Amino acid sequence: MSKDSYSSQDKMHLATDCIIFGFDNGILKLLIFKRSIAPYKGAFSLIGSFVKINESIDSAAERVLEEITGLKNVYMEELKTYNSVHRDPGARCVSVGQYALIKINDYDKDLVEKHNAMWYPFNELPDLVLDHNQMVKDALARLRRKTRYQPIGFELLPTKFTLPQLQSLYEAIFQKKIDSRNFRKKVLSFGVLIKLNEKDRSSSKKGAFLYKFDHEKYEELVTKGINFEVRSFINNYEPII
Amino acid sequence: MSKDSYSSQDKMHLATDCIIFGFDNGILKLLIFKRSIAPYKGAFSLIGSFVKINESIDSAAERVLEEITGLKNVYMEELKTYNSVHRDPGARCVSVGQYALIKINDYDKDLVEKHNAMWYPFNELPDLVLDHNQMVKDALARLRRKTRYQPIGFELLPTKFTLPQLQSLYEAIFQKKIDSRNFRKKVLSFGVLIKLNEKDRSSSKKGAFLYKFDHEKYEELVTKGINFEVRSFINNYEPII
DNA sequence: ATAATTAACGTAAATATTACGCTTATAAAT
């Protein structure tokens, strides 16, 4: 949800709301915005839109996402529907949550600012309208689950990234410290990382080698039925409160 | 989808379709029905309904499920939305797939027959209307994924079941032979099965002990963060074609 | 009795995970 105004009481509305994740220097963030128009003027909300009669739900989500961040071709996936009859007091409105993973340096800062949107650390989110806080929780749960068996996290990192960066992303997602030696061993063993002849020195004197994700190799292994399950993520991570 | 007739071209319809799994003596089956009214009269279809303005999507699914099988309190979960603009040539209709797992001996046979519904082995499904075959594929993929880490399969077995039965269920879901000694060891190790002092002799002279699922213990372990991941299911099972 | 069949139990070998210790490269401080 997060739209303009309603009219008829007897019409079924279909909307989509985007749970937009970003990863900023060790911190998992969410893009939300402060509504400048009624209803819920001044309140925080996810970014969403009604679905038009001649567009698919993902098109609608892509449309708002581009409108607000300037980004196209973003990783996005359906989360679930939010459909309780009275979730939106203004009208019967079913909303399809979609979670998106974006590379946080790529978005259009002017656009975001213009729309009153801003990045909030996941742990410091304000109250959001309607059931949007629930959507956010569900999205993190899904992100965690998906991350267990699919190297989806790469969507949140720049194209070139270091192993320590990758590790800190997983630590942010699971809210859990990981042993760096075992982490390195495990992720390299999948064989989908290409080591570059370049270092990133922004966080240490020694500098860490940059890697990129080998999409081709990944697809090849997926069709072979290889699993990317990471056992150490599975156990003992912090619950989502 | 799977409804009566449409009127306006400019209205967004919301429907739900149920992918109903059953497990019958080693074979995974699906409950579908032969439409006796237009549109698609005579064609096979999933069981579905429009969602009414004053009911949630799950209520709608529960409503049709009860209408056709007589069953209440069935395990059911949202799969995903099917929302491409032209998926239904009759109108703009978004359908939410819901998959349900039922104990195949419990349903009301007269009701099912009356509605032209019937159980088909998963591997021998006929062509279904619209995108229903895709829904079925997606549902199996989801069932497999979910089964990996949650003992969801019990929903498909009678309350009392034997270990060989449980194994054959997993073999049907993953289309893969499992070593019975290792299977037994693994599932018992979770500690959520209660051995009964009763045997089922329907499939062997020796007879196999009956077990029941310990829901309480299961919930307790889940809150403790125990995982029910079964590694041997993860690898090398048959792809869904 | 014996054979045939499914169920149940056990154990060794192969793999994978976990818990650490140690070295390396470099910039900043002395």
Add this chain to the structure above:
DNA sequence: ATTTATAAGCGTAATATTTACGTTAATTAT
């Protein structure tokens, strides 16, 4: 120049889990 501090990178032994497969048990039919 040398030392120091720090993150990065590599390796290995201990532990746990999975896999492969041999054996025994209960029962009915012959």
